[in-house]
Amino acid sequence: MPGQSRQRPNPVRSATAFGWPPGFLEVERAAHGDRTALHEILAAGYPKLASFYRGLGLTRSDAEDLAADACEAIVGGLGRLRDPAAFEAWFWAIARNRFRGMLRRRRHDSVIEPMTVPGELPGDRLETAEDHSEIRRALDQVSPRDRELLWLREVVGLSYDEIANRQGAAAGAVRVSLHRARRRLERAYREVTGSDS
Amino acid sequence: MNPGMPGPEPYEELRRLARSYEQDVPAASARRAAAAALMAAKHPRRRFRLAPVFASFLTIIAGNAGLALAADPALPGDLFYPIDRFYERVVELTGLGADVRTERIAEAAALHAKGQLALAVATAGEAVAGLAGAENAGLTDAVAALNADAAPGQALTAALHEETNQLVDLAAKVVEAAKTGDPGDASEAAAELRKQAADVVIAAQDKEPPGQTTDPGSPGTNNPGTPPTDRGSGQSASGGNQ
Numbered sequence: 001m002p003g004q005s006r007q008r009p010n011p012v013r014s015a016t017a018f019g020w021p022p023g024f025l026e027v028e029r030a031a032h033g034d035r036t037a038l039h040e041i042l043a044a045g046y047p048k049l050a051s052f053y054r055g056l057g058l059t060r061s062d063a064e065d066l067a068a069d070a071c072e073a074i075v076g077g078l079g080r081l082r083d084p085a086a087f088e089a090w091f092w093a094i095a096r097n098r099f100r101g102m103l104r105r106r107r108h109d110s111v112i113e114p115m116t117v118p119g120e121l122p123g124d125r126l127e128t129a130e131d132h133s134e135i136r137r138a139l140d141q142v143s144p145r146d147r148e149l150l151w152l153r154e155v156v157g158l159s160y161d162e163i164a165n166r167q168g169a170a171a172g173a174v175r176v177s178l179h180r181a182r183r184r185l186e187r188a189y190r191e192v193t194g195s196d197s
Numbered sequence: 198m199n200p201g202m203p204g205p206e207p208y209e210e211l212r213r214l215a216r217s218y219e220q221d222v223p224a225a226s227a228r229r230a231a232a233a234a235l236m237a238a239k240h241p242r243r244r245f246r247l248a249p250v251f252a253s254f255l256t257i258i259a260g261n262a263g264l265a266l267a268a269d270p271a272l273p274g275d276l277f278y279p280i281d282r283f284y285e286r287v288v289e290l291t292g293l294g295a296d297v298r299t300e301r302i303a304e305a306a307a308l309h310a311k312g313q314l315a316l317a318v319a320t321a322g323e324a325v326a327g328l329a330g331a332e333n334a335g336l337t338d339a340v341a342a343l344n345a346d347a348a349p350g351q352a353l354t355a356a357l358h359e360e361t362n363q364l365v366d367l368a369a370k371v372v373e374a375a376k377t378g379d380p381g382d383a384s385e386a387a388a389e390l391r392k393q394a395a396d397v398v399i400a401a402q403d404k405e406p407p408g409q410t411t412d413p414g415s416p417g418t419n420n421p422g423t424p425p426t427d428r429g430s431g432q433s434a435s436g437g438n439q
Binding site for chain 2: 035038039040041042043044046047048050051052054055060063064067068071072074075076132134135136138139150151154155185186189
């Protein structure tokens, strides 16, 4: 049920400096050309986008470039958003479309790099407060599609309906895909943490 | 491990990873990125993508090539003939060596085979137009005579067909002579063509009434280039566009 799917706690949502997701009025003001409101939304959304893309396996620089690209798309498309209440699902749909567009433009293999081997700039690791090596190694073992679904559900906190609607799929299909993705990630996580031996 | 046993949940760790990635982006960078996105929207970049341009170019080339091929067999009077002539002109202007005069002769022969004698002669006239010695070859008179003759209900005689055939052949000879560049050959061929045009005029004006059979074995003509026809040669010899 869509109502239940929102009950999962989402610490990341409440931990942003600028306030995320933006409120209805803020989105409406931005959609009607209030550049200050739009700037605030983008400034709050940009780190989320960069984080999402790094979670999908991009290097930090690629992730930040793609996040900037997605911000441009958001500025260009916000005027056409009919329901400000649907902003967040729309925002993440743009983020996903940009990622897929980039995969199409480049060769898939040259974009997604293992998260546990040197694929990032040397400073990347140092700037990360914790190593998170176990979850990074576990994420390496699931597909980009699984990572995307898991991120949107478990990190962003979108409902099944919100994930499904924007990709033209049924909520049931998303639920099944997520169930399988969870099993794969949990199995991979058990393997890397050694808790299944 | 028993698969039924609950294992460690990776999701809290996943959220911590997400937070750490977010914290890797300084607030100043986020604000700069937001400002840049706003600026880019104000002054959109014109992104040049090669693939659509290349695809459009190929589509245009393929479409034109297809149209040119489809229009190539068209004859004067056909729907596609102006298109054929357009592409012929394009090829001519690009200096790719279009042999326009030979093309006209081929069209004249095809028109003759279809029984469109006036058009065949007019097209042969186009083939020789402007060639030395071929001016005033009488082809305009021949076309006029044939047009007058080809009134509805009137059958064209075998003699008229043959005279027109000869005319097209002689026009081809004029074109060939012009290609070789020998002025003697060219003026001789043009003179033959002029005579033949006069024969066509005579044959058109003296055409036997419809329904009468022709006699290919009847006496020949005074014109050495003209085979025997049912109308006899005296009229041809008397000449002139009467």
